[in-house]
Amino acid sequence: xxxxYLDYAATTPVHPDVAAEMQPYFSEKFGxxxxxxxxxxxxxxxxxxxxxxxxxxxxxxxEEIVFTxxxxxxxxxxxxGIALANEDRGNxxxxxxxxxxxxxxxxxxxxxxxxKVTFLPVDNDGLxxxxxxxxxxxxxxxxxxxxxxxxxxxxxEPIEEISKITKEKGVYFHTDAVQTVGSIPVDVNKxxxxxxxxxxxxxxxxxxxxALYIRKGTRLEPFIRGGGQERHRRASTxxxxxxxxxxxxxxxxxxxxxxxxxxxxxxxxxxxxxIKDNIQDVVLNGHPSIRLPKNVDITVxxxxxxxxxxxxxxxxxxxxxxxxxxxxxxxxxxxxxxxxISPELAHGSIRFTLGRLTTDEDxxxxxxxxxxxxxxxxKMSPLVKK
Amino acid sequence: MKxxxxxxxxxxxxxxxxxxxxxxxxxxxxxxxxxxTMQIWPSKKAFGGCCSLEAVDDAKAVAARLGxxxxxxxxxxxxxxxxxxxxxxxxxxxxxxxxxxxCNQFIKFDHLAQKARELGAESVATGHYARIVNSKLLKGRxxxxxxxxxxxxxxxxxxxxxxxxxxxxxxxxxxxxxxxxDLPVAEKAESQEICFVEEDDYGRFLKETYPEAVQPGQIVDxxxxxxxxxDGIAFFTLGQRKGIGHHKGQPKYVIxxxxxxxxxxxxxKEDTLGKELIAEQVSYISGTVPKGPLxxxxxxxxxxxxxxxxxxxxLCRARVTFEEAQQSITPGQSVVFYKGEEVIGGGIIS
Numbered sequence: 034x035x036x037x038y039l040d041y042a043a044t045t046p047v048h049p050d051v052a053a054e055m056q057p058y059f060s061e062k063f064g065x066x067x068x069x070x071x072x073x074x075x076x077x078x079x080x081x082x083x084x085x086x087x088x089x090x091x092x093x094x095x096e097e098i099v100f101t102x103x104x105x106x107x108x109x110x111x112x113x114g115i116a117l118a119n120e121d122r123g124n125x126x127x128x129x130x131x132x133x134x135x136x137x138x139x140x141x142x143x144x145x146x147x148x149k150v151t152f153l154p155v156d157n158d159g160l161x162x163x164x165x166x167x168x169x170x171x172x173x174x175x176x177x178x179x180x181x182x183x184x185x186x187x188x189x190e191p192i193e194e195i196s197k198i199t200k201e202k203g204v205y206f207h208t209d210a211v212q213t214v215g216s217i218p219v220d221v222n223k224x225x226x227x228x229x230x231x232x233x234x235x236x237x238x239x240x241x242x243x244a245l246y247i248r249k250g251t252r253l254e255p256f257i258r259g260g261g262q263e264r265h266r267r268a269s270t271x272x273x274x275x276x277x278x279x280x281x282x283x284x285x286x287x288x289x290x291x292x293x294x295x296x297x298x299x300x301x302x303x304x305x306x307x308i309k310d311n312i313q314d315v316v317l318n319g320h321p322s323i324r325l326p327k328n329v330d331i332t333v334x335x336x337x338x339x340x341x342x343x344x345x346x347x348x349x350x351x352x353x354x355x356x357x358x359x360x361x362x363x364x365x366x367x368x369x370x371x372x373x374i375s376p377e378l379a380h381g382s383i384r385f386t387l388g389r390l391t392t393d394e395d396x397x398x399x400x401x402x403x404x405x406x407x408x409x410x411x412k413m414s415p416l417v418k419k
Numbered sequence: 420m421k422x423x424x425x426x427x428x429x430x431x432x433x434x435x436x437x438x439x440x441x442x443x444x445x446x447x448x449x450x451x452x453x454x455x456t457m458q459i460w461p462s463k464k465a466f467g468g469c470c471s472l473e474a475v476d477d478a479k480a481v482a483a484r485l486g487x488x489x490x491x492x493x494x495x496x497x498x499x500x501x502x503x504x505x506x507x508x509x510x511x512x513x514x515x516x517x518x519x520x521x522c523n524q525f526i527k528f529d530h531l532a533q534k535a536r537e538l539g540a541e542s543v544a545t546g547h548y549a550r551i552v553n554s555k556l557l558k559g560r561x562x563x564x565x566x567x568x569x570x571x572x573x574x575x576x577x578x579x580x581x582x583x584x585x586x587x588x589x590x591x592x593x594x595x596x597x598x599x600x601d602l603p604v605a606e607k608a609e610s611q612e613i614c615f616v617e618e619d620d621y622g623r624f625l626k627e628t629y630p631e632a633v634q635p636g637q638i639v640d641x642x643x644x645x646x647x648x649x650d651g652i653a654f655f656t657l658g659q660r661k662g663i664g665h666h667k668g669q670p671k672y673v674i675x676x677x678x679x680x681x682x683x684x685x686x687x688k689e690d691t692l693g694k695e696l697i698a699e700q701v702s703y704i705s706g707t708v709p710k711g712p713l714x715x716x717x718x719x720x721x722x723x724x725x726x727x728x729x730x731x732x733x734l735c736r737a738r739v740t741f742e743e744a745q746q747s748i749t750p751g752q753s754v755v756f757y758k759g760e761e762v763i764g765g766g767i768i769s
Contacts, residue, residue, distance in 0.1 A: 344537065344539075346490075347539070410537055
């Protein structure tokens with residue numbers, strides 16, 4: 034049975050060119066970038082080249098890129114780093130209710146340590162309203178953190194509009210762009226953000242590496258202390274092979290971005306239409322059009338997402354319910370709850386995320402198998418309304 | 420024991436040796452095995468029992484070794500609803516519940532069975548030491564490990580869709596199999612604790628989780644004289660000697676938990692003896708109520724031995740009269756009836 038992977042928002046396969054680029058940096062060019070000798074120099078050069086590649090994808094300056102262990106660290110770094118460095122200016126932070134846990138948890142941590150946090154609501158489509166940001170900002174506000182696109186429902190937030198407000202108010206603005214970098218055009222200047230988190234494994238790079246974009250002049254405390262790596266902003270010997278892979282993945286993404294989008298949108302729309310045509314009582318979660326090209330998140334009434342996921346897996350089709358971090362401990366998704374649907378319906382949600390290796394035949398197979406699974410489960414379901 | 424046809428079977432995997440070997444045996448027989456670990460209590464609060472995060476990891480490691488798919492399913496709401504709430508309610512009422520029996524009845528043979536059907540599986544297998552032969556529930560071959568006591572509430576429907584692959588094996592054989600199969604949990608220690616209670620301290624669990632369930636009160640003697648204070652009747656069980664103080668050199672025992680007055684009643688050893696009991700929510704494996712009076716062997720708690728008794732079935736209830744008086748017949752615990760190897764049925768002591 035051919036397995037079909039439709040969970041690209043969870044992680045992506047490393048691109049073969051990326052793996053090839055990384056290969057020499059394990060055993061051959063293994064130097065420590067901080068070393069003075071030639072081994073160190075070649076590793077350092079590789080890291081700096083990767084920094085340029087990452088910066089190039091998001092229109093940043095290379096020196097504005099700090100490598101991290103991934104998106105979660107970048108988010109923690111941004112939220113806690115800004116809070117600690119700007120306490121003299123205020124103690125208020127604004128985040129949306131649908132942020133990833135990697136932003137919500139640091140925010141709650143700060144809340145327990147004397148900071149005030151506003152959790153902004155979203156509308157039924159998952160959009161944050163810029164006027165809500167405007168209203169929430171006080172003279173104590175030091176940071177606004179709103180994700181670029183939501184990992185679960187795929188809604189793309191109005192970052193440009195929000196940044197106009199934060200600029201005017203003189204408040205730092207961070208965006209978690211883990212789901213968008215490599216998926217849609219990301220330009221830190223157009224977006225107008227001061228900080229932006231990204232992760233390599235979401236764009237066909239390796240796991241365990243990410244970056245935080247920090248606009249020049251931004252005041253933030255280091256998150257990891259130790260040696261002087263990353264211009265004293267992030268201690269720890271660099272994950273050289275990972276960083277090299279991340280750089281290559283960004284270069285590929287920059288070159289292929291439009292063709293990736295053109296490949297995904299028709300497949301996404303075909304899947305949405307096919308599901309709506311073949312299954313009754315389904316709702317597309319997130320915004321109907323302002324959404325990621327890869328994302329199809331739906332709620333199927335009277336059936337549990339968990340049961341659909343398992344049945345699809347048995348058929349070789351890999352999908353997700355909510356975010357990957359919470360599978361295995363399925364609570365009703367905080368994102369769906371924030372969009373105003375009931376906990377029962379939230380349990381019936383399922384997420385398909387497509388990627389560069391997804392084919393038209395894959396979508397055909399899903400549309401052949403999936404409606405039958407829903408039909409079978411509905412027949413057994415105690416939730417079905419007769 | 421090779422079978423000609425392979426069937427799809429869901430194995431409830433706790434991450435322990437028993438359920439791991441059960442899964443391995445079924446896989447070896449050529450079945451299409453799916454491992455499922457039930458998450459029934461917030462993992463931060465689970466302690467080394469069948470639902471801890473560690474247990475999930477162990478089960479996943481075993482499934483990976485066996486090359487079978489493994490899923491963790493969220494049963495928290497139903498577990499809270501059917502098992503935990505009853506556990507607390509029973510203690511509040513001065514009774515001593517057996518949550519494992521309710522878990523088997525409402526979680527494993529009901530909710531998990533439903534999940535298994537949704538996955539297209541015909542049967543659910545567990546690592547219990549018991550046997551199903553010709554629509555009868557029999558004790559496990561290993562008499563020391565026999566777990567038929569906690570399975571007495573099964574009906575014909577659940578018997579038809581349940582497998583106990585370890586029923587013919589001894590614990591020693593199971594351990595050896597685990598070693599031979601190089602299962603990563605072969606050396607794991609036995610867990611006998613209630614899975615959601617830390618260090619088996621159910622009193623602390625009640626106090627911390629549901630403080631209103633434990634209220635201080637008085638310890639009284641049979642005549643009603645106050646002889647001491649207690650922290651909550653939930654901390655006591657019939658026949659208990661600990662925690663009731665010393666009384667003129669004479670050992671005293673808890674003989675009754677008086678819910679109405681929130682009192683612990685103490686007495687002498689002979690006061691703990693009882694000749695008969697009434698069981699409620701009585702069920703019979705065959706699905707039909709046997710004609711009484713019937714001579715049976717009865718077991719009044721998991722770790723006690725069977726004793727001779729006469730069973731007189733009534734409507735949904737049963738009267739059980741013992742040949743010899745029994746110590747500490749405890750309301751909330753189950754009484755299970757046996758005829759030789761066979762489980763006839765059982766009920767909850769009222």
